[in-house]
Amino acid sequence: MDKLLLYINWNPETEFLNLFGISVRYYGLFWVIGIALAYFIVRYLYKDKKIxxxxxxxxxxxxxxxxxxxxxxxxxxxxxxxxxxxxxxxxxxxxxxxxxxxxxxxxxxxxxxxxxxxxxxxxxxxxxxxxxxxxMNFMDVLDMVAIATPITACFIRLANLMNSEIIGHPTTMPWAFVFESVDNVARHPAQLYEAIAYFVLFLIMIFLYKNYGKKVHRGFFFGLCLTYIFTFRFFIEYLKENQVDFEQGMLFNMGQLLSVPIVIIGLISLFSGKKLDKMNPPLHQKK
Structure with missing residues (x-):
């Protein structure tokens, strides 16, 4: 029991506030923040491309x-x-x-x-x-939305953290969380791992857009987004508890199985985008 004192005991209030009997939960609030940030980022990209x-x-x-x-x-x-x-x-x-x-x-x-x-x-x-x-060209839209997607994904995982859901396996790492509403076991804060990873991807996206946005081919940002997020998702599943009972005993859980085809689509977009450029130039190449 003394060892648990070294860990982070996690049992936050799930309700942010209550307005006239209507509960505003952190889960929904973080979803709204994530989508709102993506909205303003994509709006900026549209203006930057003079759309x-x-x-x-x-x-x-x-x-x-x-x-x-x-x-x-x-x-x-x-x-x-x-x-x-x-x-x-x-x-x-x-x-x-x-x-x-x-x-x-x-x-x-x-x-x-x-x-x-x-x-x-x-x-x-x-x-x-x-x-x-x-x-509009479908891939151009996908690229702009992909740049903003990681920040939304980050806040969605923070929402999961506030709900003490999608928890990790037990661990002795000093940064382990004890999700008190679940059990009294020190576990990997898998939600936080994902949130940090997606925030890092967001920073990478902004850097690449600012410095190389007019040099990369159509589909680059879309492909990078899918490949990064779902490759990370595949491997982080090894640190997470299965979400449903039927996943017990499976070599790869449902999250991993669903990630594979998305990663393949991402890789195709990353490495075949130049062919798409020749067929229909991106917005920044049009006159």
Whole structure:
């Protein structure tokens, strides 16, 4: 027990404030901060590339719903299909932020399960629809959003940390966290590892854009974002507890299996972007 005093005892309040009976939780607050930062960063990129602001205006709506719908469906389909497809009520819970009670009533619970892999796919589909709507090149849009994505990912993992979820394996490292709402075991703060890694990627993205943004090929930032985040995600899974029971005994868990095809797409984008440039020059090469 004395040894636990060396670690960080983690049991923060999950509620940031309560406004007239409406709870504002840190989880939702950090999500909003992450998306808001991405919004202002991409807006700056549009201005820097002298793209009409009217074209930018609908982008936020596409991104917000693409991420939310993709994250939610990704969690339900890949991690808890046995629950959400077992009855009509459970299927409705997948689509709406409610939970049905045994007496037939329901209560608002928010979207408790969100998966980053699903969010990535949902965002890509939303951006494809957006690019077609405003008649922009899809890869140009992906590149600009990719530069801002790591800061959003950073805050999402900080949200997970505030919720004491996605915890790591037990460890004796001096920076271990004891998630008191979970158990009395010193564990890797895997959420914090990811948050730091994604913040570092954000700094790298800003540096590369400022210094080499007009020299790299189309798809470079998109490819770098996918490759970095999901390669890190693959290996950090070895330090994390499995999220669902069926992952026990699997050689690679669901997070790792879903990361592989995304990394492959990222690598293809990194190394075949010059071919895309020849087909249709990026915005900064157009006259």
């Amino acid at each position: 009409d602001e009217k074209i930018f205006d609908p982008l936020f709506i596409y991104c917000f719903f693409g991420i939310l719908i993709g994250s939610r469906l990704g969690h339900c389909i890949f991690y808890q299909p046995d629950y959400y497809f077992s009855s009509l009520n459970h299927f409705i819970e997948m689509l709406l932020p409610i939970h049905f009670l045994p007496d037939g009533n329901w209560k608002f619970v928010g979207y408790a399960g969100l998966a980053s892999h699903g969010g990535t796919v949902g965002l890509a589909i939303a951006l494809l629809l957006y690019a077609r709507k405003v008649k």
